[in-house]
Amino acid sequence: MNAKPSKITLAEKGMLNVPNVPIIPFIEGDGIGQDIWPATQRVIDKAVEVAYSGKRRIEWRELLVGEKGFHQTGQWLSEEALQTIQTHVVAIKGPMTTPIGTGIRSLNVAIRQKLDLYACVRPVRYIDPVPSPMKAPQKIDMVVYRENTEDLYAGIEWQAGTAENAKVIDFLNSQMGTTFKGPTGIGIKPISEANSKRLVAKAITHAIDAGRSSVTLMHKGNIMKFTEGAFSRWGYEVAKERFGDRTITEAELYDRYDGRQPEGIVVIKDRIADMLFQQVLLRPAEFAVIATPNLNGDYISDALAAQVGGLGMAPGANIGDTCAVFEATHGTAPKYAGLDKVNPSSLILSGAMMLDYMGWTESAAMVQSALQATIKDGVVTYDLARQIEGAQEVACSAFAAAIIERLH
Ligand code: NAD
Numbered sequence: 001m002n003a004k005p006s007k008i009t010l011a012e013k014g015m016l017n018v019p020n021v022p023i024i025p026f027i028e029g030d031g032i033g034q035d036i037w038p039a040t041q042r043v044i045d046k047a048v049e050v051a052y053s054g055k056r057r058i059e060w061r062e063l064l065v066g067e068k069g070f071h072q073t074g075q076w077l078s079e080e081a082l083q084t085i086q087t088h089v090v091a092i093k094g095p096m097t098t099p100i101g102t103g104i105r106s107l108n109v110a111i112r113q114k115l116d117l118y119a120c121v122r123p124v125r126y127i128d129p130v131p132s133p134m135k136a137p138q139k140i141d142m143v144v145y146r147e148n149t150e151d152l153y154a155g156i157e158w159q160a161g162t163a164e165n166a167k168v169i170d171f172l173n174s175q176m177g178t179t180f181k182g183p184t185g186i187g188i189k190p191i192s193e194a195n196s197k198r199l200v201a202k203a204i205t206h207a208i209d210a211g212r213s214s215v216t217l218m219h220k221g222n223i224m225k226f227t228e229g230a231f232s233r234w235g236y237e238v239a240k241e242r243f244g245d246r247t248i249t250e251a252e253l254y255d256r257y258d259g260r261q262p263e264g265i266v267v268i269k270d271r272i273a274d275m276l277f278q279q280v281l282l283r284p285a286e287f288a289v290i291a292t293p294n295l296n297g298d299y300i301s302d303a304l305a306a307q308v309g310g311l312g313m314a315p316g317a318n319i320g321d322t323c324a325v326f327e328a329t330h331g332t333a334p335k336y337a338g339l340d341k342v343n344p345s346s347l348i349l350s351g352a353m354m355l356d357y358m359g360w361t362e363s364a365a366m367v368q369s370a371l372q373a374t375i376k377d378g379v380v381t382y383d384l385a386r387q388i389e390g391a392q393e394v395a396c397s398a399f400a401a402a403i404i405e406r407l408h
Helices: 033-051 067-073 079-088 107-114 163-175 193-209 225-243 250-257 273-282 294-307 345-357 361-376 396-405
Strands: 023-027 059-062 090-093 119-125 141-147 214-219 247-249 266-272 289-292 315-319 324-328
Touching: 023 033, 023 079, 033 345, 033 361, 033 396, 079 090, 079 107, 090 345, 107 324, 119 193, 119 294, 141 193, 141 294, 193 214, 193 225, 193 266, 193 289, 214 225, 214 273, 214 294, 225 247, 225 266, 247 250, 250 266, 266 273, 273 294, 289 294, 315 345, 324 345, 345 361, 361 396
Parallel strands: 023 059, 023 090, 090 324, 141 289, 214 266, 214 289, 247 266
Antiparallel strands: 119 141, 119 315, 315 324
């Protein structure tokens, strides 16, 4: 195949133009990145080759970000690397260390903020026979759309005892009717109409495209009425404004359709956050797509990942309107770095998500089913081997090789 590598570009309405040989930037990641990235790359490359009989392939372009970037260029995250991700539309990354004492809060957060990757997307699905604390984990098949840019995570807070904190408390006590006494930390929880609506719109678009039955707005609006409550209200509004012919509310489902969901229609419902935590345990089959503000999203994503066997298996992506970065959801596990030991499934499944996002759905499905078949055959890395009776423990690279053998 002689096609020249070229960039993925944006087409109309958020669609992508994907050439047969797209250039995709990757960040290997720190710590176990050196183990799980090569494993992932081999699996993705082989799946694409098999799925498209060699007519498509990925031209990988390494970005020096994180420790590798710092050692080779003196920069943890360069403007050039951010620009490259932006101009190539799709990228993938391993986990990264949070540099201590550099003033950088987190490279992951910096990438999300600078590229306005406002939706943190986490699919959660059970892979048999991964040990799970649930009685019927196969009923879990959800995708979480977590708002990535605001809420208490915006980092607007003032430490108790500082002059800035005193200024804020003085304003609140003297002009806003509060009565704070003694040292009190203060944080601000911004939730905007624009950011809530674009996040919920993305979740609904996914539900429509993927044929999912519902979008649940998860919030704590019974208590935080003007932030979380507003998120829910704006979510229902955007559903009516932009997707009126493809969505109905849960109330309409019962009032107008007698509880029988019309074909091709997505039901929009909302649940109070604490109640949803109960319901995803007790009635998981009732939830398909969950759209939620940042903090709730952080909690529910990890809780759901635990329900299907832990973070080592959970893929993820940060998606904006103009580009997307796919990533492993666990950290750098430094004590295992370079030992060829850890489980590369999270990054491999993130790679499959990336292929799906590019419209290379056949290769994505192939990766997922080969990974599933490998685990089902009992060929697993140490973390699962110690939990699955009779399993054969293999190295990270051997696990990738076993997946490759099962790609067809
Ligand atoms: P961690 O996820 O790196 O590791 C915690 C433990 O989980 C490990 O000791 C290991 O037992 C297990 N584990 C993690 N990934 C695994 C895998 N693929 N296979 C098997 N077992 C695995 O969490 P941590 O120790 O809290 O964080 C270490 C570093 O990672 C910190 O610098 C932190 O900032 C960073 N971090 C980065 C990301 C990211 O890049 N998205 C996410 C979380 C943490």
